[in-house]
Amino acid sequence: MGGRQEQYKVLLVDDEPIILRSLKVAIPWEELGLSIAGEARNGEAALRLIEETSPQIVISDIRMPVIDGIALMKELLPRNPKLLFIFISGYGEFEYARDALRLGAFDYLLKPIDHDELTEMLTRARAKLDRQKENEQLMHSVQMLSMLARERMFSEFTLGNPRPLQHLKWLENSELEREYFMAVVRLDDYASLTAKWSSEEKHLWLFAIRNILEEWSLENGALSIFPFYNGEWVLLFPGSLGTVRKELGERLVADIKRYSKLHCSVGISRTTQGIDQLSTVYPLAAKALYRRFYSGEAGVFIEEETPDTGERDIQYPKELELSLIESIRTLNLERMLLLFDEMSCFIEAQALPKELAQRVIIELVVVLYRQFEQLSLHAELSLEGLLGKLQGQGTLSAVINVLKQDFRDWMQEGSRQAARDDGRSVVDKAKRYIEDNYHKDLSIEEVAEVADLSISHFCTLFKQVSGYTFLEFVTHCRMEKAKYILQNSSVKVYQVAPLVGYQDPKYFTQVFKKATGKTPTEYREEVMRVAGEG
CATH class of the missing domain: 3.30.70.270 (Reverse transcriptase/Diguanylate cyclase domain)
Structure with a gap:
């Protein structure tokens, strides 16, 4: 391999130390042009490490507590679509591994790990990363347009400004x-x-x-x-x-x-x-x-x-469109209905033939529909259904009435949805679910689903409202229950662990000591001593 090639970083994620050790020594990392950026024992630690080290490849066990491999990938890929995931799975997890491929994993291999197979997989992963890099360099200027100026460009040219990017002179060539x-x-x-x-x-x-x-x-x-x-x-x-x-x-x-x-x-x-x-x-x-x-x-x-048919002279109601968008964004139903009346007046004043009037209305409807989409207020609405209804109307007033009725229904549903999505009630629901299920192998994905939120939205909202990260709150619940059991029963320490969601008693002891400053045994002894003195 050439000495000038870029070295890509790999993160290893597995809760079995022996697998981590074997991967480190059995794969010719340097020869592949790869380096190990770090290793994590669970998905939560992997999230932090990926933030810190920015690897290009993640090799992860597919089954892990709290955040499993697939949940980890779902959390990261939307933010970093070029990250390549290779999963390690057991024979009983074949369907799970296929799901991982469907959801964007690069590849998977079965235990026991065939190191030659993994080396070949990493060679292909490296080739894919190289191709991506070459392509980025070949199309640098348009890629930069995509990354740096896309939002500005699209909003500007949607408004019809003639030179939305004149401040980016370097793009001229x-x-x-x-x-x-x-x-x-x-x-x-x-x-x-x-x-x-x-x-x-x-x-x-x-x-x-x-x-x-x-x-x-x-x-x-x-x-x-x-x-x-x-x-x-x-x-x-x-x-x-x-x-x-x-x-x-x-x-x-x-x-x-x-x-x-x-x-x-x-x-x-x-x-x-x-x-x-x-x-x-x-x-x-x-x-x-x-x-x-x-x-x-x-x-x-x-x-x-074809030659211009005069459509260019038709004045599109841009100001009206912007006002309608604002009324939808602020869920102002009264204002929206008045603006539809204004739209009717505009089309009459332009004296547009039916086909051209229909085109103006369809353009406006598509833009407004997308506004509902962006606000996630569109659970029951259908653009195709609405446009089909509009085509069946014989008069402009009938078209406007259909628009008013459907948009009114959508906005009212949106208002109800917004009320249902009140942050504190959603987080309270999630906390109750955690408090009822802390003793199980509880995943962040499962609780986000209960809250009906994406994982990233759930993480943000949960932290904002409760002050805890998801893992901190799960751990808090488990530690409070463990303290109660230690205070009020004679259950042995190793038996307490599975009662509060930990299959490994040693790991439970580590977490308990980190949370309280004492081992479970020390905590129980102190409680007994204080009770005796009392």
Whole structure:
């Protein structure tokens, strides 16, 4: 191996010291260009170490107390999608290992560990990391656009500002100075999907689709990919692929269906040139995609490069859109209904033909629907269902009435949901569950599910409201119960451990001493002595 190659860091996670020792000595780490950044005995410690050491590869036992391997991966991958997980599993955990692969693990191997197999796996992992690095260097300028300026760029060009990135002069000579075109990818029936998914499942599915799109982009010559709204991604392609736009779109739809079993539609823009044209081609690709809602069929929709039909002169109600977004964001139902009346007046004043009026309304509805999505107020709403209803209306007033009714229902449901999601009541519910189940092998994932929150949201909210981390509170409950048992019974110390959730009495003694400053035996003796003196 070349001396100039980058050395990647590996974290080892296993609660069996013998496995950690054997991994350290049996794998030719240096020869592979890898170094061991640290080792952890459980998922909680691994979280802290990963924060401190930023490894590129994690080799972890799949089964661990409190935070198991899969929960650890679910917590970390959304924040660090390039992290590669290799899981070690027992023969009885084969289905569990397959779940890990489905959720984004790089690979897994069965116990007893075949060190040659692991070495080969690490060689492949290293090759993948090298490819990622090379790709990052090749597409540096567009990647930087994606990371540093995406939010600013999209918000600016959605507002229609002509040069959203003029302060980033260094991008002028990027790949976008050559001809390119844009594809907007949108999951079909997104509302019905998110109604079925938990918040954690939604996060994982969107992450999985993004992974598929990133791999697909590399293999099919795309310049870059940006997630836009939830359930929607933007891809940029070099103009040289313009003659095969339809085939590209069809391949993309087919591959997403093949790898994720989900259906999507794609809207593709004309070919353009220059970064300042992003603001022009996004609406074109998005409008092509809106034909999905006119046609009622999924598929690939290409913006026709026909002479201007005068649509450019139609004034889009941008101020009205922003006011409606604000009314949804603040759950101001009265204001929202008044603004829909204003929208009706606007369309009448423009004297728009029915087809053009319908296009303006659909654009506005899609934007407002996404606002509900971003606020997670969309459990029962369906964009496809609403657009279908709108198409069936014969008059503008009927269309506005349907809009008012559906958006009113969605907002009222959102208000009820917001009340249900009051932070303190959610945390109280979680604490009660922990207090009732502290003696079991309790995982953070299980309690987050009870609270109906993602793991990361649950961790943040639990700490804010209770002052404890999840593990601190579980440990607190267990220690209080252990003290009660030691004070009020003659149960032997090694028998106390499983009663309060610890299968290993030695580990229980360590935790107890850390919490109280005394071993369980010393604590009991002191309690007896004080009682005798009393």
